[in-house]
Amino acid sequence: MLALALPSGRMLDDCVKLFESAGIYFPKEILESRRLSGTSGDLNFLVCKPKDVPIYVEYGTADIGVVGKDVLLEGNPQVYELYDLGIGRCKIVVAIPNDAKPEELFSKDDIIRVATKYPKIAREFFNKKGISIEILNLSGSIELAPVTGIADVIVDIVSTGRTLRENNLKVWEEIAISSARLIANRASLHIKAEEIKTVLKRLKETRQPQ
Amino acid sequence: MRYLTPPPGFKDYLPKEVEKIRLVEDTIRKVSESFGYREVITPTLEYADVIQLGTNTKDDTILYKVIDRDGALLSIRPEFTTSIARLVTTRYKGERGPLRFYYIGKVFRNIPFQPLMQKEFTQGGAELIGESSLFGDIEIISLIEEIFERLNLPIHIEVSHAKIIPAIIEITGPSILEAIKNGDFVSIKSYINDKNILSFVEELPFLSGGKEVIKEVQGYVKYIPGLEEPLKQLSTFISNLENLGYKRTKINLGVVRDFEYYTGITFEGYVEGLGLPVVGGGRYDGLLERFGVPLPATGFAIGIERVASRISKEESEPDLVIGYTEEKFREAMSLAQEKRKEGLKIETILCLKEEELKDRRGRSKIFLC
Known part of the structure; x- marks a missing residue:
């Protein structure tokens, strides 16, 4: 099971679309209610303030996350930056x-x-x-x-x-x-490499390189 | 007085946590000694120049500094390896080794405060000095695996080689170093024109596993010739460990250690549930030479509080609690003395009624009145 931290607000809608086209579906309770967490398939979704996404990932509460490059530049968190998702430009x-x-x-x-x-x-x-x-x-x-x-x-x-x-x-x-990046916790990338690779691969296949 | 709580980055440890910390320390001590390592104690303060020469970092803001009576600038140690290198080059001059030392003690880093990242923490580690062969590196990994095995804590050790990044930089130029250090595998793209090198660098964080990883990347040697030697070493290294039955160690070419002094095999270890490494280290063949003695060396350091936070251990309690009234003082004390001689933990409490003992921790309780 992977935990995925996502930014609330404007970027969340773009994330939902992007992940759905990659065959990763958000849990109903997040889409239809005010719940901030929920499970769908092998993923546990956490929705937090964009600025807080790297915090959840840095401490390993979330294994991976989606966050704007602007937030990463400002906070310089100790996380791996794996992929440019192209949304939130x-x-x-x-x-x-x-x-x-x-x-x-x-x-x-x-x-x-x-x-x-x-x-x-x-x-x-x-x-x-x-x-x-x-x-x-x-x-x-x-x-x-x-x-x-x-x-x-x-x-x-x-x-x-x-x-x-x-x-x-x-x-x-x-x-x-700036654009949204897929980031990963340092330990998770080692311990859960296969699961993270799978998510990354799906997202990469979805998005046309620019 | 500003506050009664410790400053950010410092903390009090209560008995329950201390017991776990001591258990980790005892385990490091016992296992290191079982491999023939002997403990050294180095001073908390060193000349700032020595620390600077050892860590060779441009950023010395993480050092706590104080001025000595004679005006010399001193630094509180941020780690032990530099101190041990200095110790060996002064006190073991002329020795060719191998020398085996371990240490356990506090280190101090003046980092911006974040939870989980203490400014004061305990490191326990070992250094093998004067052994240049890969067998030295294998010994160090075996030692770490044994420690975590004894702590019953599954460790994931990820091994890489300090010469891999320089091999890439030789081709691409140093502009990618900052991005690699920050784990930024997105902006690296903009620095690399060659498609083959780019696909290698992009794969770096995912190049993990056993011997097969080396085979997987062998094809890149023709584009990055500097990879040949480190890959050869990693291959021999991992095969030997597998043969010895050490199964918790994998190759992961994405591991980049912060310390500048590494020259060969490097590694980091992770445990489930903690987003930060609990152990790190590697080969640092050039470090002792900076102090005038060209000896090869390799070693590791464990973050003891981080490990302690992940182990489960029942809190200890007195074997016997003796409650006594004023009149029974002598009787209670001699009973306690007798039991302590048997090696039991005895707590004595002056009280009026037996009920007062009800909430005290203790395996068994008696009340003398």
């Missing part, structure tokens, strides 16, 4: 106000304040650029920060770019491209 970007000129914005004497849910990614990016920043760690609706003046720029994920546009922001630079 988005970009991690630095966005600035529409009317801002980057050369002025980043050359001013004041320290730039960056609002983000990804403090580690943001800090590493600006460190590499040699730009001094101050992180404002928010938990959501990051686009609001430059509008209100609480921060100068943001680091966040974008998929369509609509939220940015509607809040008068534009992409300044792309930091990384």
Whole structure:
């Protein structure tokens, strides 16, 4: 029996579709009720906050999991990253106000304040650029920060770019491209190699390589 | 005073847990001695330079450092292997070995706090110094299997070779190292152009099993010539273990050990129900040379608290609890003395009524009044 941790929210629907086309069916109680765990076939499904998926996998409570690359970059958990599932594609970007000129914005004497849910990614990016920043760690609706003046720029994920546009922001630079990854616990990959291989193989056969 | 609880990453161990920890330690001690290893104790603090030279890590933030009276920078040991290498090169100068040492003690790592990852923990391990042949590596694995056999805890040992990753890097360049260390088998793709090498690297985490694994990957030697020697060694190694009846060890080419000093056979061991390795080690032929004595060596370290958390052992209790009233003090004490001489565990309790003994732990109880 394998335990599989999945991210709640938007990505869960994509996971259901992807896994179903690979012949792996979610348990009814997860699809039809608010239950967060359930068993189907040889798999025990656990649904948790996207950020928490690597935690369940790192401690071996889940043997494998599905999580965005953005979460892995931010948390750097000790897990094996096995496969790019191709769903949940988005970009991690630095966005600035529409009317801002980057050369002025980043050359001013004041320290730039960056609002983000990804403090580690943001800090590493600006460190590499040699730009001094101050992180404002928010938990959501990051686009609001430059509008209100609480921060100068943001680091966040974008998929369509609509939220940015509607809040008068534009992409300044792309930091990384993110998509959902299949991750595995280090011990499980050794002890339950065959079972994990089977799941991986089914998913690989489903997805056309890009 | 900030808090009354220990700082994050440190903890108190209560008798029930300590008994398990001691059982693991005793088992390591007994089995190591049965293989001819002798215990050494090295200091908790070493010169920071020594630790740095041994572990050769760019990231020294995991070291706890203190300043000595003379201004020297000292470091609390993050592991034992470096200390033992230093000890051998100073105290056993001119010896060619083989030397067999084991150790049990606390190590300290200033890592970001996470549950299960203690900053202070106990390591028990053995080092075989001066034996360059594969028989040395086989001895180390046998020793580990015997320890876990005696603890009645099924261990899964995964063996790889430290020269495999360098062999790949020789072809691809060092850009893939970071990804391999992080276990990121997705972004590796973007660094490798050659299809044959890519398919080998992608398969790495799944290349596990017995001798047959070596046959499976033999075809890659023509693309990655550096694989030939490590694969040959692994093949001999695993056949010998199988012949000796050690069945808990498999080849797994995906094992990458953190420590930089490994040069040959490396391994990690896992137990069911714990997502982290409980034992790790390998051959480190270059380490002693850094201290001026070119001796080959191999060894392992067991994370004792991690192992202890997975074994079942009944909590011990006194053989006899003697309750006594004030008047019966002498009588109670001499009874206790007599029984202790027989080797029994006796707890004595001053009380007024027999009922007070009701909830005490003890195999049997008497009340003197």
